[in-house]
Amino acid sequence: MRRKSLAEIECPIARSLDLVGDAYVLLILRDALLGATRFQDFQEGLGMPPSTLTRRLDQLTEHGLLARRTYAQKPPRECYELTEMGADLAPVLLAISSWGNRWLAPNGAPLECIDPSTGERVEPVVVDRRSLRPLLAGSVALRTGPGASRQLRQRLPGHVVFGAAAGCTP
Numbered sequence: 001m002r003r004k005s006l007a008e009i010e011c012p013i014a015r016s017l018d019l020v021g022d023a024y025v026l027l028i029l030r031d032a033l034l035g036a037t038r039f040q041d042f043q044e045g046l047g048m049p050p051s052t053l054t055r056r057l058d059q060l061t062e063h064g065l066l067a068r069r070t071y072a073q074k075p076p077r078e079c080y081e082l083t084e085m086g087a088d089l090a091p092v093l094l095a096i097s098s099w100g101n102r103w104l105a106p107n108g109a110p111l112e113c114i115d116p117s118t119g120e121r122v123e124p125v126v127v128d129r130r131s132l133r134p135l136l137a138g139s140v141a142l143r144t145g146p147g148a149s150r151q152l153r154q155r156l157p158g159h160v161v162f163g164a165a166a167g168c169t170p
Contacts, residue, residue, distance in 0.1 A: 029082075032080065033090055037081060091124070097124065098125075138161060142160055
């Protein structure tokens with residue numbers, strides 16, 4: 001059974017999840033960021049059924065996160081390369097990895113992020129590009145932007161602090 005599409009919901013989180021919210025999609029992107037390019041590379045790394053992998057690779061190619069490139073004519077062979085759009089998800093995957101290491105790794109981090117030139121451990125965080133201030137729950141507000149519909153502007157007339165502690169009220 002296909003899940004309901006989130007693509008028409010007026011929310012960048014919902015629209016993003018519609019495209020990359022499937023666990024296999026994120027794992028394919030992870031493997032692509034780790035250097036996988038060929039169907040066989042993805043299949044060996046993920047152990048998923050070929051038909052499922054084919055569908056996910058087609059979806060990622062169709063939506064512009066991966067590009068298909070022919071690397072041999074006889075026999076015809078194709079590989080998959082990350083596009084700028086796909087590579088832009090690297091910080092998201094690193095943040096998920098960091099969160100998983102913190103909350104889901106009782107015996108310690110199975111993988112650590114390090115600086116490739118120094119070997120020093122790095123801690124992924126999401127920061128504001130201009131101020132470099134970490135963006136944590138409760139430290140950022142959301143307001144409607146120029147692409148918001150009239151309905152969204154009515155529902156969110158000011159701004160809302162994202163992640164502000166809101167206790168339950170009777």
